[in-house]
Amino acid sequence: MFHWLEKNPFFFSVGVFIVIAFAGLIEILPNFAEASRPVQGLKPYTVLELAGKEVYKKDNCMSCHSQMIRPFKSETDRYGQYSLSGEYAYDRPFLWGSKRTGPDLHRVGNYRTTDWHETHMFEPTAVVPSSIMPAYKHHFTNIADIETAYAEAFTVKAVFNTPYDVEGGVKLGTWEEAQKMALAEAKLITADMKNKNVKDAVESGKIPEIVALIAYLNRLK
Amino acid sequence: MNGLMIKALSFAVVLILATFYVVNSMNIDLSDPINMITMIGAIAIAVITAGVSVKYINQMKSDTADGKLAEENWDGIGEYLNELPSGWAFSFLGTMIWGVWYWFIGYPLNAFSQIGQYNEEVLAYNKKFEATYKNPSVSVLKEMGESIFLVKCAPCHGTTGDGLSGKAQDFTTRMSKAQILDIIANGSNQLSYPMGAMPAGMVSGDDANVIATWIASGMKGEKPVAFTACASCHGEDGKGMAGMAPNLAEYDDTIIIKTLEHGKKGKLGTMPSFKTMLTPVQAKSLSAYIKTLK
Structure with a gap:
């Protein structure tokens, strides 16, 4: 046959x-x-958070920090609930990382706060004396690229149908609206910060990278 | 039986004898069933190998090929049209039946699950933890508290618990004057004590200053008159009336456990809630350890 x-x-x-x-x-x-379906309640990143994610990528945080908590008791004790694939649905690209020189950051928003990040990013050894993490002082002076972050959000909304502008979700709006919202979000964060220059910059309408990065890190829960 | 077969079987016998010799010289105990079965296997292999090879060598000497050839041939090399061997056919059918079983029953019911294994491990660990630390002694709690403190608390409060010069609560003293003034001015309602919210501005000016100085210095010396404003909730001795309001004099279990549960936002910064990250015993152990830090 x-x-x-x-x-x-x-x-x-x-x-x-x-x-x-x-x-x-x-x-x-x-x-x-x-x-790959988003877990229930997962919201896309706000523009400010995306700008922080850009800082995270730009300074290559993922070469020392992972964002993937494995289902082992030792890991869930330290970092919290193990990661689910649906939690990365709006991560383009995901930042799992493959090396843990520093601790995992997938739920760092649960146990670190704005003021801690502020001190730590400026001088890691000030809070963790044995830390080998370099200081990221330039985050306090560099201005975050909100425009690219907006373009990224706009693109994933148009191309991948990421649910921005849905009821009860994250609002993206026009470029002008997005700028205002990012600034308002930044002001909420600087309220908990101490650095005078950063506060002044946000008051005058500029968002330093540290504020965007903290917005992103606080969102990791 | 021809000569070749006799030679081959003699060779097998030699092999078996040699095997026996080695087994004897190595003092292997043949009354052990595993060793015995292995020995029988070795004998079978020697006999079958000799017999089967001789059978095919003889066949090759005299056999001629016949049968119906398939249509196709490759440069003169043809292929016979053979019936499907029934053993092969039944095995194939068996594989298909096994496949259906595996697809619907075998895999779904017996699959390895990483999460399942994790859940079992956590369950077993928690059970063991609860059994081991059902009624822990104070020294066990302090030891446990210290190890948790170094991992979870030290990044903000420092390894010695001194709050890293004002970056977080300093556990070597109760409260600084600035902290007390801040709470008096702004009120506080974060830990859900039975007494409820402390309103902002209960006292002000000199009174607040005097109270703050007195509490910050460890409540030594004469109690200021203005403290009556505090005493209705915190008690005459400032110890919080057995858990009704925060203890101003020292750290107690209530304030540590409530702060771990609710988190706190104060003059120094924000502390997140550790509610989902600690078991009740662990929270108690932290309290036991923190009380030793002064």
Whole structure:
């Protein structure tokens, strides 16, 4: 019945490919579709948080910090609930990291606060004497790139249908609206901060990188 | 039986004898069932290998091929049209039946689950923890408290608990004057004590100053008259009337456990809630340890 296949190696290869691909599809796809769905209650990043995420990427935090709590008792004791794949649904790209020179940060918003981050980013050894993390003083003077963050949010909304501007969700709005909202969010954060220059900058309408980064870190819960 | 077969079987016998010799020289105990089975296997392998090879060598000498050839041939090499061997066919059918079983019953009911294993481990650990620390002694609590403090509290309060020069609460004293003045001026209602909210501005000016100085210096010396404003909730001795209001004199279990549960936002900064990160015993142990820091 299938002797003709033996005479046609090309079609034989196609047949093998189809069989293996079919098995792969029914094993991988359903699980993949299920796991990549956002967990309930997950909201997309605000523009300020996205700007902070840009700072996180720019200064390569993920080469020392992971964002992935594994289901081991030792990890959940220290960092909290293990990570679920649906929690990264709006992370483009995800920042799992693969090396833990520093601790995991996936739920750092649960146990560190704005004022702690402020002190720590300016001089890590001030709070953790044995820390080998470098100081990130330039975050206090560099101005965060809100425009790129807005463009990123706008793009994922248009291309991937990320649910911005839905009822009870995160509002994106126009560029002018987004700037105002980011500034209002930044002011909430600087209320808990001590650095005079940062506070002044936000008062005058500029958002230093540290504020955006803290917004992002506080959001990691 | 031809000569070749006799030679082959003699070779097998030699092999078996050699095996026996080695087994004897190594003092292997053949009354042990595993060793015995292994020995029988070795004998079987020697005999079957000799017999089967001789059978096929003889067949190759005299056999000629016949049967119906398949249509296709490759440069003169053809293929016979053979019936599907029934053993092969049944195995194939069996694999298909096994596949259906595995798909619907085998895998779903027996699959390894990382989360499942984690849950079992946590359950077993918690059970053991609860059994071990059902009624922990004070020294055990202090030891446990110290280890938790170093991991979870030290990043803000410092390894010695001194609050890293004003970055967090200093556990070596109760409250600083600035903190007390801040609370008097702004009120406080974060820890849900039975007495409820402390309103802002109960006392002000000199009175507040005097009270703050007195409390900050450890409530030594003469109690200021203005303290009556505080005493209705915090008690005449400032100890919070057995958990009705915060204890101003020293750290007690109530204030530590309530702060761990609710978190706190004060003059120094914000402390997050550790409600989901600590068990009640662990919170108690932290309290036991913090009380030793003064």
